Amino acid sequence: MSQYVVLSSLLVLNELNRDPVLSFLEWDAEDPVSQAEAAAHLVRAAETKGLSGNLLPQYLLHIFTHNANLVSETMEQTGLPPGNSLRQAFYHDIEVLYPLLTLPTSNFLGEPLLDNYEPTCNVYDKTEDFLIPWIEAAQSPRDYAEALLTFYARYGYGDLASYVVFHWDDAAGRIRGVEHFERIQMKNLIGYQRQKEQLIQNTRAFVQGKPANHVLLVGTRGTGKSSAVKALVTEYEDNGLRLVQVMKEQLRNLPEIMNTLRNYAGRKFILFLDDISFEDSDAEFKAVKSAIEGGVSSCPPNVRLYATSNRRHLVRETWRDREQDELYRDDSINETISLSDRFGLVIHYHTPDQDEYLAIIDHMLMQKGIHLSPEELRIAGLRWEMTHSGRSGRTAQQFVAHYLGIH
Incomplete structure (x- = not known):
């Protein structure tokens, strides 16, 4: 007999009622057709999102970090932790969902394959690097909820948590x-x-x-x-x-x-x-x-x-x-x-002098494991400068690309 959860009792995560994988658990948990359909949705999600292991907990974790809910939206809009009442409502919902977050997926969908699924291609999701150790250490529904609240406070949710750089989409009116x-590190920018x-x-x-x-x-x-x-x-x-x-x-x-x-x-x-x-x-x-x-x-x-x-x-x-x-x-x-x-x-920002220009080239080459003598560096770097658009970091970068390409 499959287990089920009472999704209709959710207070702030009630959008899960409409999820194609989870919605059947309350009403159709004993229906083999609904079970198979939910399992198929879960497998498709695992392949497209790179989910692995015990799929239902992983699937829910992905929803919590990538989809908006009342708690994550409120924290993002105010820049504050949730009020006590909202926090208690969130605790309540995580307690309702806790079986889905901890038990084998086969307890709900009857398919052992989903308890340790291996997707064709793993998709790296940096949002889970911070969260998974907290989730694995959780001993109770409240611990799990606090791990999510800590994540929302630090990273946000959805694209805000997954990306650091955005562009403005005129058609959608959103980032x-x-x-x-x-990614560029400031320490690798020489000079200035x-x-x-x-x-x-x-x-x-x-x-x-x-x-x-x-x-x-x-x-x-x-x-x-x-x-x-x-x-x-x-x-x-x-x-x-x-x-x-x-x-x-x-x-x-x-x-x-x-x-x-x-x-x-x-x-x-x-x-x-x-x-x-x-x-x-x-x-x-x-x-x-x-x-x-x-x-x-x-x-x-x-x-x-x-x-x-x-x-x-x-x-x-x-x-x-x-x-x-x-x-x-x-x-x-x-x-x-x-x-x-x-x-x-x-x-x-001024034009770099000759020493600064050569220092930029030297640093870039050393990052690739190449060491030129001061005389070799001066001759090669200045010859490149004379045939291009003057001294600049961009000219130095173009020289390094040329040098690596022919050696």
């Missing part, structure tokens, strides 16, 4: 995780120590809930401005920092984007505007100005804008602009520089 993000310290100090204050500025990184192309911003999520991921890239054509949607991120008070977001510049007639120009300062709706406390540009004032200016016959010329100039002035921290 979407970037699956293939190349003062600039990196400024960036880190501001970001550390931001994730700690202290006053922090919007940041503009400006200077020569290829000097590592974008890489430095991307490296911040590796440094502060465990502090709740997330990166959202916004394209220039999406900037007019900044109010919508900011209001969406305001609802995730438990996370800190850097809105990343990479390599931006404007014409003074661009609608996006005024959208960014208003979003940073001066709009009716204030910038959320959990959002800061970090922008990179090759232009100090972000707006293209010509000699004709300087010579125009506008009656109040100073007003025109003030308008041109008004956007960059709204970034409280402006970090300048």
